[in-house]
Amino acid sequence: MATETLESLPPPLEANAEQPPLFDGTTRLYTSYTCPFAQRVWITRNYKGLQEEIKLVPLNLQNRPAWYKEKVYPVNKVPSLEHNGKITGESLDLIKYVDSNFEGPSLVPNDPDKKRTLEELFSYADKFMGMLYASFKGDPEKEAGAAFNYLEDALKKYDDGPFLLGRDFSLADIAYIPFVERFQIFLSEVFKYDIIAGRPKLAAWIEELNKIDAYKQTKTVDPKQLVEYYKERFMAQ
Numbered sequence: 001m002a003t004e005t006l007e008s009l010p011p012p013l014e015a016n017a018e019q020p021p022l023f024d025g026t027t028r029l030y031t032s033y034t035c036p037f038a039q040r041v042w043i044t045r046n047y048k049g050l051q052e053e054i055k056l057v058p059l060n061l062q063n064r065p066a067w068y069k070e071k072v073y074p075v076n077k078v079p080s081l082e083h084n085g086k087i088t089g090e091s092l093d094l095i096k097y098v099d100s101n102f103e104g105p106s107l108v109p110n111d112p113d114k115k116r117t118l119e120e121l122f123s124y125a126d127k128f129m130g131m132l133y134a135s136f137k138g139d140p141e142k143e144a145g146a147a148f149n150y151l152e153d154a155l156k157k158y159d160d161g162p163f164l165l166g167r168d169f170s171l172a173d174i175a176y177i178p179f180v181e182r183f184q185i186f187l188s189e190v191f192k193y194d195i196i197a198g199r200p201k202l203a204a205w206i207e208e209l210n211k212i213d214a215y216k217q218t219k220t221v222d223p224k225q226l227v228e229y230y231k232e233r234f235m236a237q
Helices: 036-047 066-072 091-101 112-135 140-154 171-191 200-209 223-235
Strands: 027-031 054-058 080-083 086-089
Touching: 027 036, 036 091, 036 171, 080 091, 086 091, 091 171, 112 140, 112 171, 140 171, 140 200, 171 200, 171 223
Parallel strands: 027 054
Antiparallel strands: 027 080, 080 086
């Protein structure tokens, strides 16, 4: 697991920034410190202790360099990973890729039943996010409540530990926590809705994750900025 020493984070690259060399043998994670999708890969990298092997290249998404779309990743989103002469995107694919192609503790269980559950949780992730974003314009307690009830029930499936797959921290936890982190702030601040009220498993899960250095080091979201951004993006008429 990553050490407790805090990594010195490079500043985000602006539109006028020079492009790093491409395919020079360095593995690079193109990221944004504020993007929950990119945070998934950042946590995975940290947990596996790959701070030296995978170099962070943070971008300012509001003022991103043109070379990123033109020369690196035409999709023009983060995260993307430069490794072995190619660029790979899509955060759920990337966390699996990093876990299986690099050294460090495995984030996928050996147990076949838990592997199936991992895939089910991956499959539900987009629906989970969709329900929550939609709830901002509807009835958060009802709509967001259903999404968090799903997580609460998922956390009851295995009784050998506090994580989504029981005893061991895994890619399942990594897939959900960046979004739960943000939704917890936003729903509390804007709607006074407490996502952990009546959900003891969810509360314990968040508490356990906040003890993991690999995750804690990625928690860079400013609550005030997050609230303003979500209001503008998801609630403006």
